[in-house]
Structure formats: C-alpha cells, structure tokens
C-alpha cells in the first residue's frame with residue numbers, strides 16, 4: 491500500500507512541478523482504483539517459414555481437468571510423475587489451441603479454427619476471431635480453411651452464432667473420411683461425446699458443403715501445402731506439410747495432444763481417439779520423420795505458440811520449443 495501511495499504522491503508532485511495540475515482534471519480520478527479486468531491478453535505470434543508469413547492465433551486454452559480423464563487406460567502414477575518432472579500441475583491438464591494462419595503471398599490459409607461461439611470450455615475459449623483481428627487480419631481475407639479433423643476444437647469456428655460463415659470467402663479443405671464420419675445423420679445419437687461432436691460438425695460443415703474440397707494423402711492442398719494422412723485420432727485425421735524454398739514445417743493437428751505425456755509415451759491411448767492403436771502408429775511414424783529430418787512443427791495443443799522441434803529420446807520424444815521470434 492505504501493508503495494502505491496508513494497507513487498500517487500510522486501505523480502502529483504511531478505504534475506505540480508510542471509505546472510500541469512491546473513489544466514488536467516485528473517487529481518480526483520487518480521484516487522479511484524482501476525478494476526481488475528480479468529481479460530485475457532491477445533495471443534498471436536508471428537514468424538516466417540521461408541517466404542511465407544505464419545501467425546499462430548490462439549483460440550484459448552482447454553481446461554480438461556484431472557489428467558487421468560484423458561488417459562483412463564494409463565497408470566495414474568506415471569502420469570503424475572511425468573507432469574511433476576516437467577514442473578506442470580499433476581491435478582489438471584490444460585491444452586492450448588494454436589490455429590495457424592499462413593500467408594503464402596498468393597493465399598491466406600487458416601489451419602483449424604477452434605471451438606467457435608458456443609464456448610463449451612468457458613469464456614477464455616472461442617477467441618480465434620478476436621485474436622485474428624488483434625493480429626491485423628479480417629476474416630473476409632481468409633481464402634482457405636484447412637482442417638486436420640472434424641472434432642469440436644478444430645472445426646466449430648466455421649459458422650457463427652448467426653448461422654452464417656465466419657469466413658465468407660474461404661474454401662474448406664478436409665478429408666472425405668472425416669467429413670463422412672462426423673456428419674453421418676445416423677451417428678447423431680451415438681453414445682458419449684461422439685453424438686455431440688457429430689451434431690456440431692454437421693452444424694459447421696453442412697452449410698459450407700458446396701465449398702468443400704476433399705484432401706488426399708500426398709496431394710497438394712494449395713501451392714506450398716501438402717496433406718499427409720495420419721489416421722487414428724479420427725478416421726481421416728490429416729497433418730499438413732508446409733514448404734517455401736528450403737524451409738519446411740508440419741502442422742500436426744492432434745497427432746500429439748500434450749508435449750510431455752504423448753511425446754514421452756507415444757503409444758498411450760487418448761480417450762478421444764477413434765482408433766487409439768492406429769493413432770499411436772501414425773504418431774510414431776510422423777514424429778520419427780520430423781525428428782530425423784529436424785523439421786519444425788506447429789502442434790495445435792502444445793503450449794502457445796506450439797512451434798518447435800521433437801528429438802528422439804529413449805522410448806519417446808523430447809519437445810524443444812523454438813526460440814522466441816526465430817524464423818524457420
């Protein structure tokens with residue numbers, strides 16, 4: 491308190507010394523404490539991949555609660571040890587949502603688009619549009635929405651609360667397998683999370699059906715971006731290789747959700763996987779390739795901005811975040 495009072499006194503003294511107190515009606519207002527806003531700071535982070543400009547735009551962190559909820563088959567003690575050794579809370583798992591905006595000079599491409607207006611994970615999520623504007627980009631400018639898979643946190647930002655597309659000029663790219671699975675009419679009443687995910691995917695993907703192009707393994711999506719099949723987490727889960735000149739990076743979607751648990755234990759089964767074994771095979775195959783080629787990656791759920799490298803270590807991988815501001 492004393493420090494605050496001293497600052498106010500010195501401010502008055504300074505104003506007085508410059509003879510400004512008489513012209514500025516601030517003396518009274520300065521006594522009122524400003525309310526604590528609690529508003530999250532904009533999360534966007536810009537770097538280059540060769541000639542391309544990349545910007546990671548956060549949709550807000552997903553608080554998943556007790557870690558064992560996501561990994562019910564895995565020993566709780568091992569999860570707790572892994573988290574504790576990494577100086578992370580052992581009683582609560584948080585996953586960021588790193589949407590990747592890529593300006594190739596020809597097109598503006600947004601990889602995945604968050605949970606949207608329904609904000610089922612609370613008011614600190616569904617922030618993509620606000621953070622996009624904070625980064626100097628208007629949704630009208632986006633040419634392509636490239637989607638890793640049709641889960642709630644990756645494609646529910648397509649349609650706004652008014653039922654209209656948030657990105658009115660964008661074409662949509664997704665695998666046919668994921669589109670078919672998650673928009674199937676007869677799957678709406680499926681057990682557990684699946685039914686709700688299907689309803690949300692239908693709400694977001696069916697209104698833009700005419701604008702959808704299906705991506706295929708090994709095929710170019712737009713110049714500089716190639717789809718790579720990585721099934722398991724969902725039937726048609728895709729990751730995307732980005733290349734400009736000799737600079738390469740991979741947008742890995744949900745190939746790995748957590749930078750410690752799923753890299754140190756790459757065989758682990760995640761509760762939201764459609765086929766956990768197949769997911770682990772895809773994870774191992776692509777992470778090995780990224781480690782071997784020392785290729786940079788943007789991980790959708792790793793700590794913001796999710797840009798870095800993986801290295802093969804023991805039975806799994808280590809995560810090495812990129813230096814702040816470093817280009818690829």
Ligand SMILES: [Zn+2]
Pocket residue numbers: 641643644744790791
């Ligand atoms: Zn996800």
